[in-house]
Amino acid sequence: MITIEGRAVLSRQDIHTTYGYATSALERWWSERDANGHPPAILLNRTMYWDQEAWEQWDHWRLNPESQGLAGRATLCKELGISVRTFDRLWRARATNGHPSFIRRLGRVMYWHHDQYVQWYRDLQPAEPQPRRGRPAGRRNDPAGYAYEGDPRLALARQVIADHPDARTTDLVQILQDRTHHTWARSTWMHILKSARQHPEG
Structure with a gap:
């Protein structure tokens, strides 16, 4: 030496x-x-x-990679209560959802800045979702209003349509699912997008 x-x-x-x-x-x-x-x-x-x-x-x-303020996928999934599948979907959609870049990678394992990732994830989520307001889809004569009226998911769908005016419906559904961590089925988002297009103003 x-x-x-x-x-x-x-x-x-x-x-x-x-x-x-x-x-x-x-x-x-x-x-x-x-x-x-x-x-x-x-x-x-x-x-x-x-x-x-x-x-x-x-x-x-x-x-000891997580002793320096970093966190791997397993730790982040456990802390945020999301599945590995959802985490991977969010990572694949990083070009559109602003997913943080990893700070270090050891072999195939990536590590992100813990606090930055947690804040990004919380900011990504819409306001605490409440189930639909107004009438549900399919009940045309209900006086409560149009489908999903007042539902925060409808506002989110309108925003996504405005941000991606040329996107196909299937692509919009994917964006919405990524932003809401696949809480709702694709068919639900199809109905919400339909209502958003029919009623572009809240």
């Missing part, structure tokens, strides 16, 4: 010998450094070295 500018540094062989990690694992972590935050290397005489303190701090984070 040597020092550079007064700081202890580690070669890959030093890390292998001192910490017992397989060389193949060390090479993989280095190759994935853009995603996992691996410390930068110092090249000396054609050998790469890493600052010992920086590397140990990174390795501590790698072993």
Whole structure:
């Protein structure tokens, strides 16, 4: 083990010998450094070295990723009460729903900033949904008003239509399901969209 500018540094062989990690694992972590935050290397005489303190701090984070304000999918799903399937749908729809980008990735596991993700998720949800107001779909002679009148889902559908005026109904349904975490069936959103188009103003 040597020092550079007064700081202890580690070669890959030093890390292998001192910490017992397989060389193949060390090479993989280095190759994935853009995603996992691996410390930068110092090249000396054609050998790469890493600052010992920086590397140990990174390795501590790698072993305890959620100790630095980050959270993985399993933790976020449990805390927010959503399924992995819903989480994955929200991630796939990130181009339209503003889903946060992951901060770090270890192998195939991604980690997000915990507080940022929780706030985004809460902001994504519409006001606490109340079941329909007015008359239900299909009861044409009911004096209570048009279908879903006063229902917050109708206001959300109107907004989505305004934001995506050229989108197909099936695409609008998908957006609405993503925003509300698939709380309601596709057929329900079809009825709500129909009412929103028939009654564009609340």
